[in-house]
Amino acid sequence: MSSRLSLRLLGAATAGLLTIGVTGALSGPASAATQVYSENFSTGLGTFTSTGSVSTATGAARLSASLLTDPSLTSAPIALTGYSGISVSYTRTASGLDLGEAFTVAYSVDGGAFTTLESSRTASGAASFQLPSSVDGRSVRLRFSLDASSALETLTVDNVLVQAAGGGPTDPPGGTLPPVTDVTAPGPYPVTIDTTAGPGNDGWLVHPSNAGQNGVNHPVLVWGPGAGSDPAAYEDMLRQWASHGFIVYSEVSSSSGDYMVDALDWIEDQNASPSNPLYQDIDTSEVAFGGHSRGSIGTFDVADEPRLETTIHVAGGSFDGNGPDNLRNPALYIGGDDDFATANMERDYANTDVPVWFNILNGTDHIAATRNGQHIITAWLRWHLADEEFRRTQDFLRSGCTFCGLGATQYKNW
Secondary structure, three states: OOOOOOOOOOOOOOOOOOOOOOOOEOOOOOOOOEEEEEEOOOOOOOOEEEEOEEEOOOOOEEEEOOOOOOOEEEEOOEEOOOEEEEEEEEEEEEEOOOOOOEEEEEEEEOOOOEEEEEEEOOOEEEEEEEOOHHHOOOEEEEEEEEEOOOOOOEEEEEEEEEEEEEEEOOEOOOOOOOOOOOOOOOOOOOEEEEEEEOOOOOEEEEEEOOOOHHHOOEEEEEEEOOOOOOHHHHHHHHHHHHHOOOEEEEOOOOOOOHHHHHHHHHHHHHHHOOOOOOOOOEEEEEEEEEEEOHHHHHHHHOOOOOOOOEEEEEOOOOOOOOHHHHOOOOEEEEEEEEOOOHHHHHHHHHOOOOOEEEEEEEEEEOOOHHHHHHHHHHHHHHHHOOOOOOHHHHHHOOOOOOOHHHEEEEEEOO
């Protein structure tokens, strides 16, 4: 696989959806609309969570009624930062509902109460609704629910789509670093490398040469190389991340992650020292630990460090399946389809209770996993450390996401 992974273009979504439902349903958005979020349930519930009897065995989500629990399907928050003119569309089929029973589709803004889009006993086909302008730039959740009493009474939901008529992730970018249009390209910063850095003067500190320009404070990534390697083996990747505005530190790793904590302490000291070139230019509140192979194992070891925002694990599953026990924050897992460590990573994924995103890259062995996944890491860092919230759905948490075509992708707990 090329070290420069090709990104999937986000095409304009299909327009002209059929209008069905209660008063207030509108015709589909114009063909120039931008797709913000989509889910077709082809690989499970995606970012949706469920209560009651909900299945996706047919390639759509099917809610089956019960005397005990009314089934429902609720999406994770969908970030609309920078977007306006929001519309919601989906297909649904209600089957077997009696008089007095109904399905309901509703939305919530910023975690507030749900507002009904439609509620009916009988409906089939596509529906599209224009949301009020008050949702522009905010966060919405969608909920499908069924109030009925028999398992033979069902609601089938598919092709959920959120679109915007205006704005987009770069209008405005909504992040703390200068915006970029392509995470596979170097970022806007020239890079400086100090190869005698760290608590023992044997680590690499890779950072923007003009750190602090325009008042930017730079987030931190502490990176652990694989066993038998050192920071020099990852130089192009360390440069890539620093060029996007991150302060990157790396030294020879160990299965204990204590060296990562010591490195973060050292970085905080540099930020507090008036004689240091990076004085007060480092954002020590936005920190990630990550690593490849043994570096990933060390990251698991100290993943409960309270200063962390996220952890990154590349081709390095824990040996006993207990590595995820230390996780407290969202985690990124990257493996390879030709990597001996992937089985351990799959076990770790099954045991992970925090929000996690996992891609097993096509055509990738153990050694190539970091290089082939470096641009995924760039986007992940820009999301979790630089607050580019649009990447949540654009790059990661939706079917057809930017990186979903690079390998087998799964995610949960969002």
